[in-house]
Amino acid sequence: MLFLRELHSVDSVDTVISSKPLNILIAEDEPDIAALYKKVLEKRKHKATITTNGEDCLKAYHEIYQRHRFSSGQQLYHQSDSKNTPFDVVILDCKIPQMNGIEVAKEILAVNPHQRIIFASAYIKDTVIDSIKNLKQVGTESVQKPFEIKRLIDLVEDKMVYEELKKLGVDIDVIKAVNPTHEQISDLLGRLQNVRNYKSNEKK
DSSP states (O other): OTTHHHHTTGGGSOOOOOSOOOEEEEEOOOHHHHHHHHHHHHHTTOEEEEESSHHHHHHHHHHHHHHHHHHHTOSOGGGSOGGGOSSSEEEEOSSOSSSOHHHHHHHHHHHOTTOOEEEEETTOOHHHHHHHHHTOOTTEEEEESSOOHHHHHHHHTTHHHHHHHHHTTOOHHHHHHTOOOHHHHHHHHHHHHHHHHHHHHHHO
16 A cells, blocks of 8 residues: 555654644545654644545634634735744645545635645646646645655755755754744745846856
């Protein structure tokens, strides 16, 4: 079964906690994969909410959405920024029962366009990639199964983004101290890369 070969490697995942604790919503209908996600993420001090179909995932999202809205005094999520998302990241399998991952993502992004979503699926083919692109959200990413669980952890915790920032001379510890969102550090990286490219072109 997909991912069973990864179960033995849970204990080998780096236990050094380099990321702030994240609140993560997951839609995954394979019990073994869901258990793997939960075990590894919670080992790294993240909170993982597991759902097994699209409808339950959307229901769980809206429940936290309502609590967050009333506690923050906001009327609508689309008036807020990325700091005010109910989950730091939503991980969706594309082929889940009752409502597929793309449909769930559309519903979530309709109420909260700042929500970061990662599609983790064995079915990320051209048609699914096109569908993801059509969502037109910067915070929407994808990873194709099977993959090493460390790859998902690195993606969730923005390891690659921080490494690129470090290459540009950014003090990563200072950035992490303010607990930025994925959207904020991605925006920072994009701006710094644009500045670097502009300076590079000036020298030519």
